[in-house]
Amino acid sequence: MQTVSIIGFDGALASAITGVIDLFRLAGVTWARIHGEQPEPHFTTRLLTRNGDPCRCINGITLLSDGSWEELDADNADLVIVPTIGAPIDQVLASNADLVAWLGQFNCPNSSSSGQVRVASNCTGAFLLAEAGLLSGKEATTHWGFSNAFHQRYPGVNLHPEKLVTVDGDIACAGGGMAWWDLGINLIERHAGPKVARELAKAFVIDAGRNSQAPYSALQSKRYHSDPVILKLQDWLEEHYSQAVNLDSLATLSGLTSRSLMRRFKLATGDTPTGYLQAIRVEAARVHLESSRFPVEDVTRLVGYEDVSSFSRLFRKHTGLSPGAYRLRFGR
Incomplete structure (x- = not known):
């Protein structure tokens, strides 16, 4: 059974944490229960924070953690997911320099030898991955509404804000808002197989065919220049x-x-x-x-x-x- 480690930090979006936990915990479980079969769970999950402290989410909900991310070594991690930044992005980046430094260990060549996705982000969580240098030269996506700010801050990232999910090597990113369910189904398919992912999508009534966030985006006026x-x-x-x-x-x-x-x-x-x-x-x-x-x-x-x-x-x-x-x- 693989362990999925969700990284908690103050100002995170609660649903991008609890929703992902639900998806992975119930992969192989909900579908079996619906059909009166024996559940076969494929994942266990852990919410990890700085020093194991509770995670105070942007909606006022406080989530208890299962431990500290400092105890997790990149070489032994099955899958690490960074959720959406719900608070002001600059503020979260500035107050989580230690988390950024910790994420940097996944940029080590030894940590990407499995050929499987091992680090992922949802929505604006991509800012934390990019800040840690994990997305340099890689294809990535983030919330379409913050794509201009992302491009300005990280010009070395091959950003595709029209895409709902990107996978480049051992790193995956999802687009805006509720794209965590698309990310979750994608990762479950990669780690547990298409049958488990397909059954989970049906059980959760999720449209697993979405591949673009372009229909939801609005014109980015591209006025970050001074000409x-x-x-x-x-x-x-x-x-x-x-x-x-x-x-x-x-x-x-x-x-x-x-x-x-x-x-x-x-x-x-x-x-x-x-x-x-x-x-x-x-x-x-x-x-x-x-x-x-x-x-x-x-x-x-x-x-x-x-x-x-x-x-x-x-x-x-x-x-x-x-x-x-x-x-x-x-x-x-």
Whole structure:
């Protein structure tokens, strides 16, 4: 039986701790009970904190720990999971320097010899892994709403905020909010097999087919730069996105050559002017689909496109859903 160690710290999200514990403890158990069979548990769990102190979660709940993470050696750990940071991220990072240093031992080559996922994070817990250097050069994800802050702080991480779960070597990350259940099912499949994971997902009524958090995200305006020309152009695009726009007209508006505009816009935002405009239009279309009854054809024209099929392909590229499927999921 494998041991899953969940790392507790003050300001963590309680559900990302207790929910994960429930999943692993009941893998091989709930399904068997439903069918009147003998349970076969596959995991035991431990909540580990600094010095074994209670974990005071962001919702006011205090969870008793099973011991200290300092007693756990990386070479002997089956699986370590870092939950969501619910409190201000900078505050949690600053007050957990010892935890960050402890997590750093999993960056040792000797600790990754099993070929199996051994360290994982949910949502903003990825900040703790990145702070410890575990994600440098690796693919990772985090909550879409904090992706800009993450990218700024850890530019050496190959961040994919559109993904719900990433696995790179022996490290896994999950996206925002309740993605801990997707992470849990993924890890249970890897450690206990697809049959156990599939049965647990059915028992918990979990949709195990989710792979993207793009439908839930909102436009990240990419304003963490200080180029006044590009900031002014972003303001203009966000006000006039429904108009016919091309690179030459944007260059004229900015007072730059087309080549200089492309270079400066990419440097400032990480995107092209066209790509940024598309993202604004998709975001505007989301609002219409969520709050109005306009047909998709009308929404297409309202955000600056004429061809419905082309717009639908663009919308699916950004959100992972067709406009109609998006309205069914998020519309009034």
